[in-house]
Amino acid sequence: MDVRLTGAQALALRMTSLLLRPHPVARADGVAGVVEWFGAMQAQDVASGMWSLGVRLPGRTLDDVREALERREALRTWPMRGTVHLVPARDARWMLAVTGVRVLAGAAARRATLGLTEAEADRAADVLGAALAGGGRLTRAQCLAALNAAGIETAGQRGYHLLWYASQRGVTCIAPHVGTEQTFALLEEWVPDPRRPERDEALGILALRYFRSHGPTTVQDFARWTGLTVADARRGITVAGDALATVRVEGVPAVVDAALLDAPREPVDDLHVLPGFDEYLLGFKDRALMLDPAHQQAVIPGGNGVFQATVVRGGRVVGTWKRTIGKTRVTVAVTPLVPFRAADRKRAEAAFEAYGRFLGLPLRFTW
Numbered sequence: 001m002d003v004r005l006t007g008a009q010a011l012a013l014r015m016t017s018l019l020l021r022p023h024p025v026a027r028a029d030g031v032a033g034v035v036e037w038f039g040a041m042q043a044q045d046v047a048s049g050m051w052s053l054g055v056r057l058p059g060r061t062l063d064d065v066r067e068a069l070e071r072r073e074a075l076r077t078w079p080m081r082g083t084v085h086l087v088p089a090r091d092a093r094w095m096l097a098v099t100g101v102r103v104l105a106g107a108a109a110r111r112a113t114l115g116l117t118e119a120e121a122d123r124a125a126d127v128l129g130a131a132l133a134g135g136g137r138l139t140r141a142q143c144l145a146a147l148n149a150a151g152i153e154t155a156g157q158r159g160y161h162l163l164w165y166a167s168q169r170g171v172t173c174i175a176p177h178v179g180t181e182q183t184f185a186l187l188e189e190w191v192p193d194p195r196r197p198e199r200d201e202a203l204g205i206l207a208l209r210y211f212r213s214h215g216p217t218t219v220q221d222f223a224r225w226t227g228l229t230v231a232d233a234r235r236g237i238t239v240a241g242d243a244l245a246t247v248r249v250e251g252v253p254a255v256v257d258a259a260l261l262d263a264p265r266e267p268v269d270d271l272h273v274l275p276g277f278d279e280y281l282l283g284f285k286d287r288a289l290m291l292d293p294a295h296q297q298a299v300i301p302g303g304n305g306v307f308q309a310t311v312v313r314g315g316r317v318v319g320t321w322k323r324t325i326g327k328t329r330v331t332v333a334v335t336p337l338v339p340f341r342a343a344d345r346k347r348a349e350a351a352f353e354a355y356g357r358f359l360g361l362p363l364r365f366t367w
Helices: 009-015 032-040 046-054 062-070 090-097 101-105 107-114 117-130 141-150 158-168 199-213 219-226 230-243 293-299 344-358
Strands: 074-080 083-088 172-178 181-186 244-249 252-257 269-274 309-313 316-325 328-337 363-365
Touching: 009 181, 009 199, 009 244, 009 252, 009 316, 032 046, 032 074, 032 083, 032 199, 046 344, 062 074, 062 172, 074 090, 074 158, 090 101, 090 199, 101 107, 107 117, 107 158, 107 269, 107 293, 117 141, 117 158, 141 158, 141 172, 141 181, 158 181, 199 219, 199 230, 199 244, 199 252, 219 230, 219 252, 230 244, 230 269, 252 269, 269 344, 293 316, 309 344, 316 344, 344 363
Parallel strands: 328 363
Antiparallel strands: 074 083, 074 172, 172 181, 244 252, 269 309, 309 316, 316 328
């Protein structure tokens, strides 16, 4: 079937894939369901990761999400691109093995810059493994203290690299925060019953999850998201089989969840307030469908990889926002990137009310 989509039609389907509008098949219930739907969700910023889940789980609160993570419905680690993601807990080990190979291979240059050897990094992983054995959880500071006590210097960026390396090797994972502090646990103890798909099956799972949650989009976007080679990306699509379909978006080949071929493609006018590090933008290399190039500097100031939280209307970024959390309320400062009428402000403030309920705090706005 030769399916050709305009950019607007593709955007409508993409917003459905991203669970930002009703999906004809997905019934992602709870944190585990949403994270498995995506396969991985960018989460280097904890608050951003929490709201990425909250916006897709209407009615749930921040405490609900935290409790789900304590139940190990998902965990944080560095499965690809050297960046922290939320992943299904039982899939963490194989995802690290499949997507982390090239990142680990490239880590030698970083170690040389930091004055570390591979032997030191391996010993650091062993030290952390011993310190965490028996079901323990240590804060980041306690992990660094254990390394220093073993004679492994952690000053500067060395400590971060060693913590990353231990998780990248599948020794540790990032456990939920205790208060405001990041904690680590042994992956094999935190998840004692991991899934263990063969490599081809794993590639197929990655392809299915990426395109069903981001499509329609390109093979190149999939390869970039996972860090796989284009050859491995294509192999994953082949393994996924009839669950995925090929379409054309403005003449460019793209892949989409086959279940969406009969979904409505009318332009959407939904309004969402999304965190900065959300798959909505970070899941793609080509963001032209969602972001006007004239607004890129406002959303990614300096192009340094730090994304501002966004106001999205009809699938397009129309503003940015920042929050300040106080003891009794949260203040949201909105910066429109296009003209906002009174009705637009009212819709945006209604969307932010859901964010306030998620945090359990009343809102105050500045425009």
